[in-house]
Amino acid sequence: MATKFTWSMNRKAIKFPKSNSIPQKMEKLTIIFFIFIFSLWSPYLSLVTDIITSTTPLTVDQTLVSSGQVFELGFFDPGNGNWYIGIWYKQIKPKTYVWVANRDSPITSSSGKLTIGDSRNIILVNQAETAVWRSNISVPVGNTVAQLLDSGNFVLRLENDENPENYVWESFKNPTDTLLPGMKLGWDRKTGVNRFLQSWKTSNDPGDPGSGEYSFKMNIDGFPEIFLFTGMKTRYRSGPWNGKRFSGVPEMKTVSLIDFAFQDNADEVSYSFTMKNSSVYSRLVMSSSGLLQRFIWVESSHTWNQFWFAPRDQCxxxxxxxxxxxxxxxxxxxxxxxxxxxxxxxxxxxxxxxxxxxxxxxxxxxxxxxxxxxxxxxxxxxxxxxxxxxxxxxxxxxxxxxxxxxxxxxxxxxxxxxxxxxxxxxxxxxxxxxxxxxxxxxxxxxxxxxxxxxxxxxxxxHNDVKIISVAVGVCAVIMILLILSYLWRKKMQFSKNSTNDRRGLDERSHDFMMNEGFMVPSKRHHSGETTTDELELPLFDFTTLVIATDNFSDANKLGQGGFGCVYKGTLTGGHVVAVKRLSKTSGQGIDELKNEVRLIAKLQHRNLVRLLGCCIEVEEKLLVYEYMENKSLNTFLFDIEDSARLDWQKRFDIIFGIARGLLYLHQDSRLRIIHRDLKASNILLDKEMNPKISDFGMARIFGGDQTEAETKKVVGTHGYMSPEYAMDGIFSIKSDVFSFGVLVLEIVTGKKNKSFYYASKQLNLIGHIWNLWKEDNVLELIDESIRAEFSKDEVLRSIHIGLLCVQENAEDRPNMSKVLLMLSSDVINLPQPKYPGFVVGKRCYEKGSLSNQDESLTMNALTSTILVGR
Structure with missing residues (x-):
């Protein structure tokens, strides 16, 4: 590329005197020499400008920088051998891409260039000088230039016309996955173009900027609103704009940093936002994980903070x-x-x-x-x-x-x-x-x-309607009272008779009425407690569950643990469920069952298993769950043959889903729940391998301002319990974070933390990974079944996050909102992990009385003595 230089001093061109003295000749020759050397190196230097023209194209070794040093445009290779033209923040590291020109048409070598073509359009050509992407618009007569603005907008304009109203083409009108301040999302009624966000195929590093399956798009029919799609399937909608905000996004009214705007006129139907303080960076992203996310750059911590996301919950x-x-x-x-x-x-x-x-x-x-x-x-x-x-x-x-x-x-x-x-x-x-x-x-x-x-x-x-309403209402009340009185008498008679007729129930049995296989309980349980008010769930008749499971046959057994067995059952009508039958010898009893029912009945999230009902009859204690076709995570993860079904993408999705479920328990649900028994066997997988957290028998509720609690009865599973909980009985949300970290490391390696044994150094899985991490050789431990195809940087990031979660000191571990942010973004710099907890070998475990217990079982016998000073 030919580069034109003008050497100047005090804005005046250098002029050489006509004298022929030797010093002056030497000065001339020296300057000429430096100009010559500089011109030789100029092709390898970045072009510090914000404009390209037909005579000054942009090559792979150069970038455009906006005048205020806010944004940068250039070629980038995300690591897959393909080259793209993208825009990113100049001052933010690592690079955060906000726009990609040729997202679906990469070039395969580093010899491409971006220039102004013969049609006066912006054009990207490959090594064969073949156009792979262009602005492709009708251009008025005149020379054009392409300029990168401080807003992040890359524009094509006439050479001597900087009026924004006259821009020929703009990247802002051709968004990819990111909405920046000043960009508009929606319909341009003049051109008939619908501007929408579409995710990258993958956001991991290396990523694939190609058009992904998720999009966020305006629907202008009727009362306009914006929809989030997976392919052609609707997943979420914003609700229509009501003059203040989208009716389905109440969080918008509490945002003080941002001004939101919605236009619905003859020219456009569009949504946009601007920052009240232009020095604060914010972006709305349609992520490849299917979340619509708003990020705010926090300068003090040099991180992107997830400010809002959708969909947030089941509703x-x-x-x-x-x-x-x-x-x-x-x-x-x-x-x-x-x-x-x-x-x-x-x-x-x-x-x-x-x-x-x-x-x-x-x-x-x-x-x-x-x-x-x-x-x-x-x-x-x-x-x-x-x-x-x-x-x-x-x-x-x-x-x-x-x-x-x-x-x-x-x-x-x-x-x-x-x-x-x-x-x-x-x-x-x-x-x-x-x-x-x-x-x-x-x-x-x-x-x-x-x-x-x-x-x-x-x-x-109208008044006549009101009068009629009152009359009808009075009649309705009288009729309802008569009906209730009749039903009450019938119920008392039925209750009296059923006490003598029911086989297998003694005087402690509670009254019930049968209704299509469900038990409709009376107000009081046999213990005197209010069953209906406490459980808030349908009660199943024991006979119904016996028939559904073929008398709890071995052929229908899905699994077994310390609590008892889980069976597949088919109810009348063909609805398939999972029936958890507590063993009579189980350490879990009526208290644990009621605890699980109270908690999970109030929780609704895509990554929590749904509890459909329960049955409590004399010595039988059963819970009825939604049926999970693929059983639990440990049935795949630790089996040599089945583990091959868990490719890396599925494993990462499972990690992400577990994190979302825990975040809901810790922060987003009405109750703050500490699970206390998070492990691979308590992660169930539906037919699409989506993870769902189960088994809340050991869970505890925290108050809104409560951060930790203490117990003398430590419950949980060896290998997953945090040090402060196992040793001192102190549990908090950071106890669950530790368990999550162990799960992440197990998912990546396909090995159990407890049963893993590294002989030469007496280390468990956490300890061995820690040593390999320090040696920068941690990839040697990943599961063999995914080594053929995996994302190196994504695996390393997952291990990094896992080690952050299992740090010995609870205060060093991140909370789940931070974990989810680290998982969903590859632009955040992760802190270095500190020494992990419970880095011990197999011999240390064998000293305990529980050394022979199956790691898939829940441990209810471990007791911790709390010393209190006198």
Missing amino acids: DEYKKCGPFGVCDANASPICKCMKGFRPKNQQAWDLRDGSDGCVRSSEMDCGSDGFLLQKNMKLPESSKTYVDRGLSLSECGEICRRNCSCVAYANTDITGSGSGCVIWVVDLLDMRQYADSEGGQDLYVRGAISDLVGTSKTHSD
Whole structure:
């Protein structure tokens, strides 16, 4: 490349006097010599400029730098031998890529160049001078240049026209996986182009910037909102813009650093954001893990902090509770039906599957129908709605009342006293209710006159409707009281008779009524405790579970542990479940069972196993779970043949899923839960190998401000317990983090921590990995079944995170939010791990009384003595 230089001093060109004296000639020759040498090296020096032209192209050894040194553009090889043109932050290390030009058309050698072509477009050519990517737009007459701006926007413009309104082409209008401040996401109505985010294929290092399967895209039909897709399948939606925020993103109202904007006019339907302080960096990323993530750069710690992400919980899953169903993450179960509706599939509903939704339970009469006010709602899916932004709420209600097809209505804008009208004439889908004033907005749903008694009325209700409502309500109350009185008498008679008739039950048995195989319990358990109030779950009849499991036959046995056995069962109707039958000799008893039921019944997360019900009859104690087709993680991980089914990507997904489940337990659920028995056998895998944490019999609830607790009865499993817990009985969220770290190391190596034995140095798995880490030779221990194909940097990062989690001192270990951030981002610098806990050999374990116990079993016998000073 020819480079033009002008040597200057005090902004004046150097002029040589006409004198022919020898010193002056020598000065001339010296300057000429240095110019000659510099010109020879110039092709190998970075081009410190922000512009390329047709005569000054960009080659692999050069970069463009924006004028304020904010962004840099150049070639990069993520490590897979392919070259791409990308933009990254100039001052942030390691590189954080925000845009890739040729993401699906890489060049395979380092001899490509980026230039202005004959058509005056930006063009990328490979070593054969063949174009592999271009801006591909109609260019007005005139010379063009390409410039990198401090906003991160890479623009094509006329050489002498810097007006942003006249840019010929912009990278901001062609996003990849990242939305930067000032970028717009959505439809350009002038060009018909939909600007959306699409993930990388992989985010690991080396990564693949190619177009991945996840996208975040605006739907402009009806009341515009943004959807997150996996391929063509909807996974999450933002809810429509209500003038302040997206109705399904309540967190937006608490963000003080960012100004959000939504435009819906003749030119565009778009969403964008700007930073109130331009020195603060933020980006919205559609990650290759399927999460939409907002990051903020924290200068003090030199890390990207995950500020927000979606989907966050089960209620963010699209249509989680089906048509007319409402999801409430603060309730248990999370799906509920609005007043005037009932579950469409009651059996599935009782099993915590609300996907079939709700149907009306009351007869409708268009002439007298009213509207039920649902507060703090994420508005239903809005692509098939009628929108008129000029109407008031009362006018909107009146239109909806007169139209018998109208199902619901709401304001389009909630600023001030509210304005605009949106009307639904189809089934209401993907609704969610938030806590008071937390998020959402008012939604008015059509209801029968009988359902309006005692509820808030809409603007269109009439006095005669109110009178009729009161009359109908009084009659309904009287009828309900009569029915309840009759049922109560029948129940007492049935209870009295059943005491003598039931075989195998003595006077301690509790009353019940049979309903399609489920036990509907009376208010009091035989012990005097309130079973229904405590358990909040369906109770199964023992006979039902005996039939479902073929009398607990060995052919249906899924596994066995210290608690007893787990069986596969098929209920009436074909629903497959897993039945955990506690052994009569198990250390776990009624207290552990009740503890598990109390906890897991209140928890809802994709990475926690669902508890469907229980059965407590005399000496029988059983729990009924959702069925996991692939059993537990240890059945694959530690088996030579089955471990081959766990390729590296599956293993990393399992690690990531376990981390998300633990984060929910520690931070995002209504209760702060410490699991205390996290291990490979307690990680169950569904048919798609998604991990789910199970067995909450040993778990404990922490208060909102509680950080640790102490016990004299240490429970858990050798090899997974943290030092402070095993030795002193002190447990906290960092105890679970230690167990998670052991799991990570086991998943990477395919070896058990307890049973691994490195003879020459008397080390367990943690100790051996620690030594190999210090020797920079840790890859020699990875599972042989994944050595043929794995991501070296991703494996190293996982081991690094595992060692951080098993550090000896609890305060040194990261919490799970930090762990998840480290797993999901390859741009964060990880701290060096300190000495791990429990680096001991097999002989040390054999000294204990529990040395012969199977490591897959839960240990309930270990007791710790706590010394108290007098």
